[in-house]
Amino acid sequence: MTRLLLVRAGAESGPAPDGAAASRGAENALTASLLFSGARCILQYALLPFLLPIVGIAADATIPILLLINVVAMASIFFSLRRFWTIGYAHRWRYLVVAAAALTLLAAFTMYDIVKLGAG
Numbered sequence: 001m002t003r004l005l006l007v008r009a010g011a012e013s014g015p016a017p018d019g020a021a022a023s024r025g026a027e028n029a030l031t032a033s034l035l036f037s038g039a040r041c042i043l044q045y046a047l048l049p050f051l052l053p054i055v056g057i058a059a060d061a062t063i064p065i066l067l068l069i070n071v072v073a074m075a076s077i078f079f080s081l082r083r084f085w086t087i088g089y090a091h092r093w094r095y096l097v098v099a100a101a102a103l104t105l106l107a108a109f110t111m112y113d114i115v116k117l118g119a120g
Contacts, residue, residue: 001096005078007085022087029083030095033076037102040069044109063117070110077103 002008048062077099084092 002085005082005085007082023089026080026083026087026089029080030077030099033073033080034098034102036076037073037106040066040073040106043069063113067110067113067117070106070113074103074106074110077106 044062044066048066052062081092081096081099083089084095089095
């Protein structure tokens with residue numbers, strides 16, 4: 001896992017000296033990235049399809065914005081996972097499952113948007 005997350009080899013041997021603060025920081029980073037992914041879903045599927053036509057903007061014009069949001073969400077999840085492995089967080093494998101599910105969904109949404117952008 002350290003190779004996939006680009007973390008140096010000795011990083012997962014144990015928590016950092018200030019383990020409690022580092023753990024809180026890592027938990028906050030992952031929570032923020034998952035909240036960002038959730039906000040992306042609300043924006044993409046609930047707000048933009050209804051608000052943009054009201055202000056006279058075609059819904060297809062939002063695809064590049066949504067692609068950027070997807071990339072930022074995936075990057076934030078990746079970097080929060082890196083932080084878990086760097087500090088040797090005790091529950092990093094549990095969070096990996098949640099993050100992997102979120103990354104899988106975001107990758108699928110990104111591919112869908114790319115196909116939709118190419119067809120439009």
